[in-house]
Amino acid sequence: MKNLDQRNQIIEYSLKLNSTNLSPLRSGNISLRGIEDDAEGYLITPSGKKYETLKPEDIVFMGLNEDEKKEPSNKPSSEWRFHRDIYTNKKEAHAIVHAHSPHATAVSSHGKPIPPFHYMIALAGGDDIKCAEYATF
Secondary structure, eight states: OTTHHHHHHHHHHHHHHHHTTSSOTTOOEEEEEEEETTEEEEEEOBTTOOGGGOOGGGSEEEETTOSSOSOSSSOBOTTHHHHHHHHHHOTTOOEEEEOOOHHHHHHHTTOOOBOOOSHHHHHTTOSSBOOOOOOOO
16 A cells, blocks of 8 residues: 555544544544655545544545545545645645644634744744634534
8 A cells, every 4th residue: 555654644643633632533634745656645534534443545645736536435534625725835844733622722713813822833933823713614
């Protein structure tokens, strides 16, 4: 199987999202930049599968130029578009972890930027953490 190490890494860290309560149940997703069959793209967690049941073959490869996954057997996370857009526009991005921790979700629902409480915010290239307006999906 192609990218077996990357697929296993995605599974390992998906399980950590649950065990650390960063993203309870199936509320987050993880992707890693990769190449498959000479196509640049990314591997991403599938839609609707419990992390505890994930197998390497469940992880979905998406090309950067794909608008939808052609194989109906494994659907990518419903949020695959923002992963694609980040990889397309940020060449230095090699992994994306999209989490929904209860505390971060509560803070972000206020719609106000989070002040720079940690030096890593500056290292990420900002003065604060921007929070989008709350909206249902």
